[in-house]
Amino acid sequence: MRLPLFRDGHAGPSLQELINYLVMRLIDILRISIKVLQKNFLRTLLTTGGIAVGIGAMIYLVTMGLGLEELTVGSISKSDALLTMDVNPGPNEIKPIDDSTIKTIKSFDGIVGVWPRRTLSAKANLGEKKTDITIIAVSPSFLQLEQTKLVSGRLYHDDDEQSMVVSSGFLKVFGLPTKSTPLVTFKVEFTGVNSVKETVVIDTVNNFSVVGVIEDESAVVGYLPLNYADTLNYDYDNYEKIKVKVDSVKELQKVKEAIVARGFSVVTVVDKVEEVESVFKWIRYILGALGIIAVAVASIGMFNTLTISFLERTKEISIMKTLGATDHDIWRFFMWEALILGLLGGIMGIVVAFFGQQLTMLIMNILAGLVEDGHVVKIFYTPMLVLVEFLVFAMAIAFVTGFYPALRARRLHPLDAIRNE
């Protein structure tokens, strides 16, 4: 049987034949590319190793950025905090918070509770010593929602009288130990401003006891129940701020909008989370940029390998062309070779990053073991999507670096290498 000299006049292939033909050629081209990579095993290994280190470094740094963010945001947004918002008076305090405000907010759907806060000024006395103190009058729930941590003692109850929680800074002023609840009582003079702007004592309470201590060396603050503060000889109508808790995150935005619409300003934890996220986005970019340097170095190595591979194989390419390989076939051989290198480099990069993470955690564990009460936090967060993105990225690098050598191979004249002999 002889094949026709030219195909003119012969029926073309059916669609199925054409598909079979294209699939077969793709498989064969892949096989040939793999064969070439196998033949130059050491060079393949070193090139993919270079890519792996670059991609691995990027994954390591980016997942560390994500991990740190997760850690910070996680601690902010834990438990009730996400469902809580702080309501402050409107801009320039033209819209003060009073009892009617609280009543209005309580009437909204999905409200779990509303806790106002007043700030008073006072002077505390212990024997001869005397100091100015800021008194914050809130219910214990307010402090719980703020995740206030006590170093000693307990929070007061709503109906406690003449009991307060103080900052360690307050105890320090009186020369008392700051890590334990003192067994002394203070005389507290609540002060206010009279009509001629003079500070005057409004109410005096002897025998104020301390039930708990908050660690805050820098502030001289005392907290006491709002119910008790209301019994004092004060005539303030307005609150400094209020805490509002809703029953679900879904309600949060609705309630926030309703309050803002009434002229108040509202801060939610979600806002803070977004703020932190934007900071970490930049950290991630910086860490990613460091990784890009590593990848750039690896890319140059890969470009070098593919160019050498082309120069070494000009004769092979020539022979293939004289046997009927089209320029496009040659281009595909080279591009697949590059893409396989990129894919292998990407997969190895994930492995490198994994070992890097494990090694870091191991070192942190050992260091934590040396410190009393040390505990290890997970500083890496590796979502699947990030890994997929990096695999695609590795192949994109391969495509870019492989393009020029493939183009040179494509343009090579069939006789360029053969003629020289």
Add this chain to the structure above:
Amino acid sequence: MYKVEALTKSYGEGSAYNEVIKDVNFTINSGEYFLIIGPSGSGKSTLLYLLAGLETPSRGSVHVRGQDIKFFDQNTMATFHRINIGIVYQSFHLLPSFTILENVAFPLVLQGLRTKKREERAMEVLQRFGIDALADHLPSQVSGGQQQKAAIARALINMPPILLIDEPTGNLDTKSSQEVMDIIEMLHKQGGRTIIMVTHNTEFIKYSTRTIHIIDGKIYDKPSDIPSSSSPDLETMNLMEKIKANQDEDIDEFMINPFDKM
């Protein structure tokens, strides 16, 4: 089948201008064993490459079955190489990282044939040439004669109607040369193929159906047509051939296959 008209090939310009093929005209009929004989540097390989469409003529044309191959686009040329012609080189030009079987089957890869089918076909051809036992060897692991047989097998795998052969025995010892000559003779007689061969080996003249001579890029039908001013004259050439044939055994030691070193 082939019609060559006013074919000229030159390289370089100005003072570097060099005309390798000079206004050549000839025709080759279907089924011919056509021999182009000439000494080294006479332009015979360039002429073969022009016939194969691997070189582009500077002037003139090469027609195959009425079509000027100069005007083939890239894909038509690739198809022409894949299906219509088989090329055999002096230096075999096997793919060094492919086994003998893979080398022979390679044109079928380009054709898109399934692995099983192309291996079967390649094995058939290898068996025909008695080198099927070497199927899994790399070219560097077999002798020059065996490599040339594999190269011929590769050129034949697509059963092309035209076989272009460039100095097939140039790198072979006497015994292998004879085997290769016999194979080509068999291909001509049994297959009825058009065989076009360029060589400086006058031994082939007895097998060919027609011989032309090429000296300094010009074609002569008979040795007597060659002007005496041309060098070297055919007599000297024949003499050199005979001397060379006697020394083949010794020379073979120095004929190193370029792939062997890789």
